[in-house]
Amino acid sequence: MLVVRAVALATALSVALAGCGRASRGPEGGEGASGTDSARQRPVVVLQGVDATTLDPAGHAETPAYNILNNIYDTLIYRNQDMKLEPGLATEWRTLNDTTWELKLREGVRFHNGDPFNAYDVKATIERIIDPEEASPRRNNLSAVQEVRVIDDYTVHIITSVPYPILPNRLANEHVISAEYLAEYGKEHLANNPMGTGPYRFVRWVKQEEVVLEANPDYWRGAPQIQQVIFRPVPEAATRISQIQTGQADIAVNIPANQVEALRNDSRVRIVEVPSVRVIYVAVQTRRGGILANPTFRRALAHAIDGEALIEKVLMGNGYLMATALTPQHFGFNPDLQPYRYDPDLARQLLAEAGYQGEEIQFDTPSGRYAMDKEMAEAIAGQLAQVGVNVRIQVNEWGNHVDLMTSREQKGIYILGWGNATWDADGTLSPLLFGDGAFSSYESPEVDELILRARSTMDPAERERLYHEALRMIHEDAAHLIDWRQKDVYATSTRIHWLPRSDEEINLFSATWAG
Structure with a gap:
């Protein structure tokens, strides 16, 4: 027991x-931190790449919504x-x-x-x-x-x-x-009007503009130090950075790798970073038949992608190439698996074996949801084109992108990310790679059976063995063409003290005025 x-x-x-x-602090309204009283009366503004699709806790499976709701x-x-x-x-x-x-x-x-x-x-x-x-x-x-x-x-x-x-x-x-x-x-x-027990009360949501929250003075863990918080969706990284530099915002997500060093030398900005729980991946729609249902074709695509070059040149080293959508910190991670090696000659050979005739492959991507997401999609499409794969990129607004995945209407390949904050393989495999998973475009009865058995096994060693086998089969099937672990890089203003978390939560109860 x-x-x-x-x-x-x-x-x-x-x-x-x-x-x-939380840092230690004196009585509310007292001194002990830098900044004037008037500066502290201004709301703390958080910039995410996209807006929430809903503020119903049961109606989403996305970090932008979760971050807002986690404060309510x-x-x-x-x-x-x-x-x-x-x-x-x-x-x-x-x-x-x-x-x-x-x-x-x-x-x-x-x-x-x-x-x-x-x-x-x-x-x-x-x-x-x-x-x-x-x-x-x-x-x-x-x-x-x-x-x-x-x-x-x-x-x-x-x-x-x-x-x-x-x-x-x-x-x-x-x-x-x-x-x-x-x-x-x-x-x-x-x-549209969430109401919880958390550190902040909901004030209003103007969609695609802002969500406004105010401190809950009766919170059971104590009143937050920051009195008002605003979450705003800003897809363009340059705009997020500019608003931090000019004092219009206090926390900005997904700072591009090529901006980090310059911002470290900017006295108006703090750069804070942490290895993320999130793995970004390119998945394949295998359920709709056609060439994408052929594992040989999928392996050809995987061998055509130079993951190391993408990490170095597009992400500027701010990422980690993975073999699967689990990090080494997740229970069930299989250390024996390696990313598909870059081999364009083998890719061309496998394309011929699969009978590829130049069919157009749609490649769906968001823009601004993940660090350099659209840029990664463009670079991957370029690498696939070099071996003769005809790719058309479709850039989607985030809400439409999510709807496309959950409705299973996506017809080609796509970028998505998953932040498995359970730190257990089930938190990734069940939603992404199980037949009935909410975000699954992959189907294998054998893998489904392994996932179900692992989920209901109390013996940790046996659970780990089952997950290792499931991941091996998924990897051999090339259900994902490439996986990379995100390094979360944030820019913050100098008037607050806030620490990022590996699970991507933006928790404003833990924020304090800088001092």
Whole structure:
């Protein structure tokens, strides 16, 4: 039986705050940090590459939306700056048997409208995600969950259909909504007017312009130091950089590699970076038949791509070539696999064997969502053209790009990224490479069976063996043509202190005024 117990409340709060990387501070409004009072009254502005597609916690599977919602909502289990699990809205979790988890919930927490948090909110949150009629893109995250039982106001039992060892990892990524708020206003209202228990309250969302949040003075972990936060979508990296330099913004994502050194010498800017949980990849639509369904053709494409040159010349060294969509820090990573070697002669040979006749291959990419995403797509298309593959690039607005993947309407190859913050192989394989995965364009009954067996196996050594085999088969099938691990590079203003996280969370509760 696995048991995780919370320490006394005061100690738990201290640990939670320390895990967030908060600097010590004096009373609200006091001095001790640089900058004038008027400067501190201005909102902290965060620039992401794209806007959220929705503000419904169950309606998305994307980091831009998650970053906004993570400041409005809490999770049952919290992952701290060191990526370790600690109590959140749940103070304790344990297995009663192989398929039953018991969670003890934190008392005294209130939603932003004043309603108390309790077990019925947990039940509503999870049941929405697993309900097939809701069609949540997060459903695979909790698909093993069969039932949520309310034992009392602050105790829930989560029943799984099979043993599910990574349930705590999954719960650390799911934001808890108010059951009463959902019942009263409905999910369409929730998607545009989120209301949680988190450090910031929602003020307004002007789509494609800004999301405005204000500090929650009654937050159970203490009031945030930053009083107002604005998230803005700015696809152009040059514009994001300019707004940091001119004091219009305070945090900007995805700083291009070729700008980093110059910005390090700019006294108005801080550069902060961290190896990311996110792996960017070029996937192949294998479900629609035609030449892309032929693994020989896919292997030809993989051998035509010079990954090392792309990392060096396009990303300026700010990336890491990978064999699969898992990093070495993920449980289940297979160290025996290597990226496809660049071999254009072999690529041409395999193209002939596959019977390629010059069919046009559509290559879908976003622009501004990931560092140098469109530029990587253009460079890859150029390399494929050198071996005779006819590629047409289609640049998509981010929301349309996501819709294209989840609707399975994509017809060729495409760039997408996945930030698996469960730090477990299931968090990548289930959504991306399982037959029914929300973002899967790959199908293999043999791989599906391995993923299902690993998901329901409590023995870590056996789970690891199953994941190694699944990854080997996926790699041999060339389901992904190239994978690279992102290095997250941010620019910040000098008036705040904020540390990036490997899981890409932009957590403003941890931000303080610089001093």
